Amino acid sequence: MSLRYGILGLLSKWDASGYDIKKEFDDFMSIFWHSHLSQIYPELSKLEKDQLVDSKLVPQDGKPDKKVFSITEKGADELAHWLHSQPETPKIKDAFLMQAFFMDNIPADEVIFQLKFYQKERQQRLEKMQRTIAETWQGIKERNVMSSRIVMSAVVLKRGIEQEIDYIKWCEETIQFVESCKYLWDNESSVDGDNNRMLFDEWEEQFMRYFGGHL
Known part of the structure; x- marks a missing residue:
């Protein structure tokens, strides 16, 4: 479930493509969470189906159109609800x-x-x-x-x-x-x-x- 909220958290400040989100997970967020593109795109599809994010196609010169995602008002409410909830004690796997x-x-x-x-x-x-x-x-x-x-x-x-x-x-x-x-x-x-x-x-x-x- 945390991947879902991690994506919503990123989109709470800026619109991003799946690749942009993956880059954030690889760089800054790798300190506390690791995720593959094969996990990110299905999660984005679920978020869009649940009306927590919207997407639009952005034209690119000499490249296929880029799908860019943005958080919806419902998505922002869902993120806020999660941030106000009590955190789970982590289950350690080392x-x-x-x-x-x-x-x-x-x-x-x-x-x-x-x-x-x-x-x-x-x-x-x-x-x-x-x-x-x-x-x-x-x-x-x-x-x-x-x-x-x-x-x-x-x-x-x-x-x-x-x-x-x-x-x-x-x-x-x-x-x-x-x-x-x-x-x-x-x-x-x-x-x-x-x-x-x-x-x-x-x-x-x-x-x-x-x-x-x-x-």
Whole structure:
């Protein structure tokens, strides 16, 4: 359902084609929502059928006419109703955390490799966000404008950046933690592993240091 309201939210400020909407989801809105064109166009059709958006064909030189969508009064009311409703608690689906949960099944060196690889991906995502912000802020400064949309976009961007920084920090700390616990993998894979079980008391200090007061 959030895709529906995301589209209405974009159209609340400007008219746009399906391609324009997709570009917004790929750039600014990728911080909190990902969507494919194959999802956006069917949703636009549903919105138009429900009379929440209108469309018109705009001629283009040397190209097929472009279908441009705009929000209707009914659509604006629907968006306002959604914005006034209580937000749902997000249902977390993190594919990498699912993998990490079961990484006791692979060698510790492979665990560390996967963590470093994922850390690099999150770093690249952070850098992309920072470039987007720099370009956006430059445009705002050049236009010398300020609005409530800019304020709320900024708070979402801030949360997105903090999220990536936290994930990168977690990867770094977890790499160090796994490196300090590599003996556990070696011990469990040895022939005598069952006879050499480690005691938590021997590792408690490392656990507490890793969790940093969260326990």
